[in-house]
Every structure is written in C-alpha cells, then in structure tokens.
Amino acid sequence: MQPQTIKIRVRYSETDKMGVVHHSKYFSYFEMARIEYLRNLGINYSELEKRGIYLAVLEAYCKYKSPAHFDDILTIETSLSRLTAASVKFNYKIYREENEQLLVEGSTTLVCLDTNFKPRRIPEEIRKAMGME
C-alpha cells in the first residue's frame, strides 16, 4: 500500500525546557499514525484488542534531524516496510507542514500477541489487508 499521512498539531505539553518537542513524544506520534494507517486498511486496532489480539512494540528507533515546535502542524507519513508471520515493521517520516522540512525519521517493529501476551501468527484478514498473502 501507498504511504499514508496524518496531520497533528504540536501540543504545549509536548514541549520541554529546550523549547522543542521532547524526543520521547515522537513515539506517541508514530503510534497515532500507525493506528490511522491500520484504520485506512480497514483494521480497527481497538476492536483487535477486544478480540484478544495485540500488536506490541518490539523495537523502536528515531533519528532527529530538526526540532518540532509548539503549535507546528506536523505531517506524519507512514509506510509498511516488512511483515513476517508474527511481526510487522512500520517506517515513519515527520515533516513540518509549513515548509515541508523533514524533522524526524523512525521505525517501529511490532509483534502480534495473544491474550497471554505470547507471540502468535498475524490473523489472515490482517495479512491480506496489509497486502501479504
């Protein structure tokens, strides 16, 4: 599937005393973007958890190129990069909307878990929705 984008506005509470968005906050931005990516594929992650299927973060990475500031509108571009039987990797790029400057690049790898938090195969319907046989 094509990369997908969402837009968010930086909250005051996300900044730190350096006057910029705290580096840990981008992982919540990635999470929001990933959930919307899934929604666009027809996968409601909230419903998934109600059925006892979890996608837990196994690995997270972020490279910071330029800081985001309070009140900036950010464009978060999400793409699916790799899918194994039980895991899936997303890549993210965040731009400042105003000048299209690339601010951060990152990725998260998620593993599919059952209600006992044991790894399990990603359900067929999700694999299909994600474009994998």
Add this chain to the structure above:
Amino acid sequence: MQPQTIKIRVRYSETDKMGVVHHSKYFSYFEMARIEYLRNLGINYSELEKRGIYLAVLEAYCKYKSPAHFDDILTIETSLSRLTAASVKFNYKIYREENEQLLVEGSTTLVCLDTNFKPRRIPEEIRKAMGME
C-alpha cells in the same frame, strides 16, 4: 495518621517550553505520593488491583504558587482528609527541598470501585489501616 512525605527529582521530560514543570505533571506526583502513603499504611495498591479493588480519581484540584524546575528535588507531603463509605480524599503540598518553598497545594478524591467499575464500600482492612472504624 501523620502526614507523610516522599522526595522526587524533577525529570527533564516533565518540563515545558516555559522552562518549568508542566501543570499536568503534578497530578502524577500526587499519585506517586498517595501510593507511597498507602504503602506506609500497609496497603499495596498494586495488590489491591489484583484483587479487583480500584481507587479511581473522582475529583482533582491543584493550586500553583511557584514553579518547580528541572532537577529540583521536591518534597511531597500527603495527608488523608476525609473518608466516606466508598471514597477517600487526600491533600498534598509540594515544597522545593532546597529552600522549603511551598510550590503547589492540591487534593484528589478517590472512589473505591469493583471489577465492573461500580462503586463499592472500601474494604474493612483499608478503613482500619486508614484509621477509620
């Protein structure tokens, strides 16, 4: 019971672009202080939840007198102010340790809930530990 105190150090991630602790963070400080208050009474809140007993916040209030800064050591003083059949109110005062300056005062009222998140009577052992018949 006497008021009890804990000490914490302000984290960088708790500051905002005004260079001070973001006002919402004090409610997490209150929560930590309350959990230690209960622990000192012999009540392990984590165990309580495992038994299906929750203390959920019903009301929260904070008055900000002076800002806390990154790396400040804060003294949080907690006292129990009121106890009904199903609810309990805690009062908090936060001081900067260095100069004993009062920074914020606040309170939270909590209601006791069962596993269905319905109000229930506070268990007898907790009422006793809290000094109420």
Add this chain to the structure above:
Amino acid sequence: MQPQTIKIRVRYSETDKMGVVHHSKYFSYFEMARIEYLRNLGINYSELEKRGIYLAVLEAYCKYKSPAHFDDILTIETSLSRLTAASVKFNYKIYREENEQLLVEGSTTLVCLDTNFKPRRIPEEIRKAMGME
C-alpha cells in the same frame, strides 16, 4: 463569546492500566481546547509568548464522571467564565462524541505573566477579543 468546541481522538499512550484515559491527561486536553479557543478569537498563543506574554496556570480543577477510552472521539467545549485585570478563567466540558455522554467537567484559571514571570495586566487587544472592555 459562545462556547467553542474541538474534537480529538484518544491516543493509546494516554490510557493507563485501568484501561481508561489517565486523569492527568485531561489537563492537556483542556490546554489544547483553550489554545484553539484563543485562536478563534484571533489570539495566537504561540505569537503571544514570542512577544514575552505568558498565560500560566494558577489553578486547575477536574471532576470525572465517566471514563474516556482509547480511540474515543471526544468533544471538548470551552467557555470563558471570568476575567480580571491579570487573570482569566476557562470552563471545559468533555463529551464522548458517539453518545454525547458528559465525561468530565473542569476549569483552569490562568494569570498573565511578563518575561520575568511577574503578573501583568492582560494586553488590551486580548481583553477586547475576549469581550471585556
């Protein structure tokens, strides 16, 4: 001015182990709503800070009626309730969009500060925009 509303979607990172939005997060929701309220009045809070004018939280209060959950769309209604020479009070109501249920009610009082973080009179243009002579 009429109350104004914004809509936000609850983030996964805003929930806690009780499965609901952590009580401290509503104060960040109030903050977002207040900044949009000001923007609608023609006041860009980010620009205000660049000019050395701050609105700092003096008092915050929230009453929790029913929990918000992950992925809920929330409607935040903001109204201006009181304005003095140097301070302003906002009231907030948060509803779950889906069923229009009132979840929380709260308020914050803010004081206008100068670059030395000393209280100062709210600038005339803002008083006018807020409908006060």
Add this chain to the structure above:
Amino acid sequence: MQPQTIKIRVRYSETDKMGVVHHSKYFSYFEMARIEYLRNLGINYSELEKRGIYLAVLEAYCKYKSPAHFDDILTIETSLSRLTAASVKFNYKIYREENEQLLVEGSTTLVCLDTNFKPRRIPEEIRKAMGME
C-alpha cells in the same frame, strides 16, 4: 568509566491499557539515568544548560524484551559507548530488580549544541570527565 545504575519505581501514569509501561516512557527513563551518570562524573546538566551548552538527542533506539509493570522497581544501567568531538553515545539496560530480568536495551546519541542550537565541540572539562583526552 564503569557502568552506573539508578533505581526507579514504575508510576501508575506510565502504564497503558495493555497493563504495562508504555514503550515511549523508557526514553524518559534513559534520560534520567543519563543525567545521573553525568552527575556522578561531576557534570551537572542543569548548570550546563545555564551556561548555554545543550546535549540534544540525535538518535534513540530501544529493544523491548519483556514488559515492566506498575510498581516494579527497575534498575537502569548506563554506560558511555562512544564519544566524538561533538557527540556522545550512551547505552542502557533496564532490569526488573526483583528477579534481575533484562527488560529493555537501548541507546541514545546526543550532540552538543550552543545557545543557537548549532553543534559545537564538547567542552574540554566534560571530555576529561568522560575519560577522553
């Protein structure tokens, strides 16, 4: 220098609806550990910023092996792994104190910035304190 450890207790507000610490929070844990590491070297990071010297995160990585839970005591082990003219890399391991289980491993690379947020050479005294000529 030898790796150094700090201990922290998991806060309720750091958990999410999966019942575990939200993956983004570990980056704040790393930050706290790094600041204590520097303090043990005789470097007060708060003072450093007052002098106009910043250490900004350039890259952050975390691998999640097992979840931390509310009220767990965590041991965070920090070591210095690499130092260039303007940047420094820290490695972290977080263990659950109770059973010494390794929960996460991660790293952050920081770049030294001046008051204009331009990269600058790490001050000599800090390089020395960090054991680099």
